[in-house]
Amino acid sequence: MSTQDTQHDDLTPVPGRRKFLNTAALAGLAGAGLSVGLSSCKQEAPPAAAPAAGAAPAAASHGASPHLAPGQLDEYYGIWSGGHTGDMRILGLPSGREITRVPVFNPDPLVGWGITNESKAIMGTKADGSLRYTVADTHHTHASYKDGTYDGRYAWINDKINGRIARVKLDTFECDKITEIPNVQGFHGIFPDKADPVDPAITHTTRVFAGAEFSIPLPNDGSHLNDVDTYRSLFTCVDAETMAVRWQALIDGNCDLVATSYDGKLAATNQYNTEMGAKYEDMMSAEKDACTFFHIARIEQAVKDGKFKTYGDSKVPVVDATREANKDPKTALVAYVPVPKNPHGVNASPDAKYFICAGKLSPTATVIELGKVLDWFDGKLEDIKATVVAEVELGLGPLHTAFDGRGNAFTTLFLDSQVVKWNVEAAIKFHAGDKNAQYVVDRLDVQYQPGHLNASQSETREADGKWLCVGCKFSKDRFLPVGPLHPENEQLVDISGEKMKLIADHPVRPEPHDFIIVKRDRIKTRQVYNLDEFPNAVKDPKESGVFRNGNKVTVKLVSQAPAFSLREFTVKKGDEVTLILTNLDKVEDLTHGFAIPKYNINFIVNPLETKSVTFKADKPGVYWCYCTHFCHALHLEMRTRMIVEK
């Protein structure tokens, strides 16, 4: 491990703590009440929690501002994961304003997500028609590529709790597919590929990779339970278009984050639990874990050749990517590159040359040269360790890395509550022995305990080095107090100059994990639907009515402000009612809502959209169904009356 401490005392304030963290040290810190998680490296107490309006540290005099005048539009879309809110959030940047939230895994009573038949079909239901899952924990979101940059088609997002991956269409910002991945648990990192590994004509995303964090029995049906040594993790490939699971790879250790190469040949995951331990002390017992590279073309050839197994009820082919089965580099499906202790984060540099793993329990970042990994797979490099071209010290608790497109990397230091800006080529020189290579460029204190960060277009060849967002997990005293649950703090940093400048604090509902920042011209939205997109559309008010087939009743109606086409409709107690509502208003932004009291039904219909709900009319009486989305001067008067006869 290289170190630059002695040269950068100003940038690394407490050299004494900058040592490799070992098991005993961290366990001790944990026992002492989590001081490791909450104290800054400087060992200064953070400001008191009481409101202090006068406090206006740093950056006040800086030219860049996130404050847009009224009516001014943001320059970037921020696509944010929502954490355990289960949604995707769309921010405008640099203002930091949340423009919309896209319901994905969890029900949303505004949109009617999990209430309408159309959304339930995407979310998945049990035999009784109720939702299969009602909680989720989204961590990572990444968008589809073409020619090395975003093409504005899709973004994907994961659910760690239930092992699902979802796709959001970026033209309408709606989820259209959710896939549950078999035989995994704690599915964490995802990343789309950027090109095909074999066909040079395919320069856009056709696969998404997913890493399972927790090892489990295969299959996990209760037939073997306690023998942790037999638990395993799978690395998964999902088809970007069909969203079907293409294949899985059985590995040693676990998966965490995922990165993909620009040439489509490699995907990688960092592994913090090569020990396959069940307790945190076991998981951090080894001094080295791994960044594991998958050779996509070889894996897909193996699948074609029938060299796979399946587990349990799943029909997904699973190739063997364990160390034991992949000893010969020339045929190996996988390469395990050793990196220091419990790494977190693996990020591809925009020059397409490197993956960078942050050390988490090691104060280092490891730079792995992709050309050398391919050399190893080709049998041209004897020692896999030689793929590591730098392993340099950055500070305590390095987690994730972003890029400015000018050769600099920005890494969050969780324990130091800092972002460190460092130059990748200088780090490589330093690692190679040039102790005059000044790789640390700048450090910025952030508030507090940063996890993910990302820079504008950082994950593309168009990284433009303008803005950096830092997802701080603790906000403490940065916002008006609102009781025991604090928001997180997404801080905005201007990275256009040599020095980083903190520009703004943005509170966010816990807890976004990862996010990307996309130039606004990369996304082209559709603002009004087409009636023909909906096979069940009620295209004319004259088609409205109540249609009975035994005790199955279909109610068709349309909305045109300020009225629904049926002013009343009658059903009988016990009927299974399917209500289909088309919004015939065409004007952009003229959305209507539809709520039925006591029936747990609410949803919206956007201009020219159709949605349907199915429910049992089990409560006799009069129910005023009303428009829940302000639409017109007579919005309050916009109702229809459902009469349920005894």
Next chain:
Amino acid sequence: MSTQDTQHDDLTPVPGRRKFLNTAALAGLAGAGLSVGLSSCKQEAPPAAAPAAGAAPAAASHGASPHLAPGQLDEYYGIWSGGHTGDMRILGLPSGREITRVPVFNPDPLVGWGITNESKAIMGTKADGSLRYTVADTHHTHASYKDGTYDGRYAWINDKINGRIARVKLDTFECDKITEIPNVQGFHGIFPDKADPVDPAITHTTRVFAGAEFSIPLPNDGSHLNDVDTYRSLFTCVDAETMAVRWQALIDGNCDLVATSYDGKLAATNQYNTEMGAKYEDMMSAEKDACTFFHIARIEQAVKDGKFKTYGDSKVPVVDATREANKDPKTALVAYVPVPKNPHGVNASPDAKYFICAGKLSPTATVIELGKVLDWFDGKLEDIKATVVAEVELGLGPLHTAFDGRGNAFTTLFLDSQVVKWNVEAAIKFHAGDKNAQYVVDRLDVQYQPGHLNASQSETREADGKWLCVGCKFSKDRFLPVGPLHPENEQLVDISGEKMKLIADHPVRPEPHDFIIVKRDRIKTRQVYNLDEFPNAVKDPKESGVFRNGNKVTVKLVSQAPAFSLREFTVKKGDEVTLILTNLDKVEDLTHGFAIPKYNINFIVNPLETKSVTFKADKPGVYWCYCTHFCHALHLEMRTRMIVEK
């Protein structure tokens, strides 16, 4: 109706449209595709929807700014209703940043609201233990008073869909009570009282009033359905402390918004459907509707005297507040003050003298003097119409009114997409015949179609006239496009000077209705719980374990970063498991989460908080329960293993 058009041509750009809207006109506009709802009074097309970064209209050079430097705290809490997201939102102002969302009526998978046993007990469950309601539509939120201003104890919020009122404790920003109001539908406006009507020692809130918007059969059990003329609305009084329904009042017509007098003697609701029509054309057939005043002391005496009925299963006493039963002012429980056509909004001025009703379908605001209403109840005023001291023209579609504490009112004009600032005393003079009284002070175009608005401390005697927020229902082109569903636009206006100045646009998820703006020193939060607040707290890691009683199993554990006290626990398929988790971490902001894969369980525990969940262990296998709330450098490693034996 008075008019000031000829004097203020500059402020009322299209006098030709400023006429009383009649049924035919609005119906025609509705038929023509809602131009009434979407065109501005100026009949200029709004800017195109395409992004236009250069656009920076107005206010750019103004001194006041909502932009806080990093670390700077807001001056006001904004307490916002969330509309059909069913929650309450807490904003910081002037920054407009959303600091937290308080789950109330709808499940929240982050907090575990609707998942934990504690939250389910507040939300209400069916016999099978599932949630009674999963959708809601919050409209109005108002906070508790003492001595005419906010005392920081509670805020209340309504659910229009299912007729519920909830209370949020403002020390922890958590909902602690939800009450379903019997025999109402479309329950809309709420307002707490500000003093007791009889006991002068009680100068704080002890009641909350609630207005039911939709008339229904009483009881609504299917025994009579179609005869709309028999449907009725009730005005409801809820006890502020116990949250039990104290009494209801049967009225003619419907209820809408609610206001209360500073002396505690009067509550009022505006009525847009005195016609008791079932269709919007019927609802707008009369030229006058009403603002209806309730004499609280008399109503409560009538209840004491046993002068009430009950309906259906409800035991709540219902007094008769119909016109027929209240003809003699000296004994009347209610006074119906005629106001123009389908009024919307009733607001109390901070000088405690007036209630103001906005006309909605009339371009007017009506000023009602409370002293005169009391005079009428005392038999000192013959004609109830004499309580109206001004009825002046403001513009098209007036909805709601806020105040600056300097004698000025600010009213939203939905159709004109404007806020009009007007002087109340000047309006009274103008109405009294002084045609030189210039009551319109200023007009400001807003973007677009404003509903509610409110000013800092406007609903208290401490209205300070600094900031005004305007809830615009349409945002169209004001933010980066995100597909068919647009955010709403909460605009911030500086009202400290004579002219209003638009300062910022804030997108918000649809759809906030009402909100209040509270000086930050009025709210004192508690940032860490006390273990003793939770009777089931696991106070020591040694108390952890699995405790079996037949097939009922209790799992007790604690969280202390980076570990749960049990590293694994075993239950049997078919067990009913109650899991109790106490967070023994004491550090502010150190929240942990707890998710069980495939079991639809996720919740958080804040520092020193205890929560529990109960579920059936119906799926054998290994389930890694993990911390979902980033807590520590070893957060990812923080897990416990639930083993479900076959």
